[in-house]
Amino acid sequence: MNKTLKRMATMQRMQVTGLELFYKKGYYNTSVDDILKELSLSKGAFYYHFDSKEDFFIQIVENLLVRKMYSMLIEPIEGHENTLDMITNCFEEALETAVHNEFDFGFVLSNFINEFNGKNEKIMKHLNDILRIWEANLVSAIQRGKFNGHIDRHVDSEGVAVYLMSAYIGVRTLMVETAPSARKYRFMSQLRQYFKSMEPKSENAVNQSSGYGTYN
């Protein structure tokens, strides 16, 4: 086997198992040895491939988390049909995974954000980058919806994006432990209702002001 291929394979194995354990037990609560035991590898192998535990985690974020985010929450809404429907289906599926996957303890990203916030600025930067990508993508999806007439022109794209992200992150936290399926169902029907209020109004409808000016 090619040397560089072997290197890649080992690093990949370590990262996949690392993410799984960090996700399940938390970063600070997972030791390097825990990961190595799972893989029957040694400390030497680990520190041959990675500079430190922190460096290891950052590479996991860059290699695995970013891709996971894209495949679950970004690519599914990149089509050109009805944006709100696509977002609805995207959330529906992502939450369905959460219900059935016992390894799924809340939203990966928000878990880590909570864990590293105020503790590790360097890692936080990488995590916030992913959030910003998600946000930017939601915003442009909503603007696309406004452009092609599926969403009312007066809707505040940035506001909706923040609200959607909040709701999704929150329900993922709520779905751990207590009645995940019921909560998913309730969440989704409220989301649909929220989206309904964003459908285009009649031509001469008064601007219903997405908030500006009524603040406090």
Place this chain on the structure above:
Amino acid sequence: MNKTLKRMATMQRMQVTGLELFYKKGYYNTSVDDILKELSLSKGAFYYHFDSKEDFFIQIVENLLVRKMYSMLIEPIEGHENTLDMITNCFEEALETAVHNEFDFGFVLSNFINEFNGKNEKIMKHLNDILRIWEANLVSAIQRGKFNGHIDRHVDSEGVAVYLMSAYIGVRTLMVETAPSARKYRFMSQLRQYFKSMEPKSENAVNQSSGYGTYN
């Protein structure tokens, strides 16, 4: 000074500082010594008053977290006026605190839920209890609103409660680090729009704010 008073005072000091540090740095990432150093107290004092670190934390949850939850998210909406307005104001104020308090890293409860989930079932039970109290309180507030005519009768109280909790928990996570004030603002205007879609549809509806536009 009375002995029992002194005991109470010391335990209180320990719990307040403990919560602050656990909140800021996480439970597993905060050592008992960290807390004691802050208070200039010794291991002996700690283990004289508490059985273990875990017992200590549970007492913090029961004594401090429950009260914090009540004073910030439950009592403010227990009045008998327009329920939606009360919830709006309650969230507004809770988020305003989050914006200005540098010690405020996300929603206390959701932080801890994320940290203990899958790791400490005993503590998780206590945390989930608080969530259930909050949920029950929101549900009855919404039902009250339906009863006194401020909320449409067809609204799903449980659904709205889950959605509100999700959104609040999520935005608190989002507000850490990146543009908390802007995100709070956007969140609140979307929340108002969401609430607007829940106002009574029938013609004998309660007056809904001033101005133009009586559609919807």
Place this chain on the structure above:
DNA sequence: CTTTAAACCGACTAAGCGGTCGGTTACTTT
């Protein structure tokens, strides 16, 4: 087959952890 370096091993270190315990201080009671 020999050379060479990448890949991996695992004992070791220093630091930090939760928790223990015999001793000391400070206050109450008699």
Place this chain on the structure above:
DNA sequence: AAAGTAACCGACCGCTTAGTCGGTTTAAAG
């Protein structure tokens, strides 16, 4: 003043951690 005890001290123990390093295996290259 003496005795008793609640409150507190801090050295210590056993254990785990991230990270180091000299040595060994593996496999491609000459």
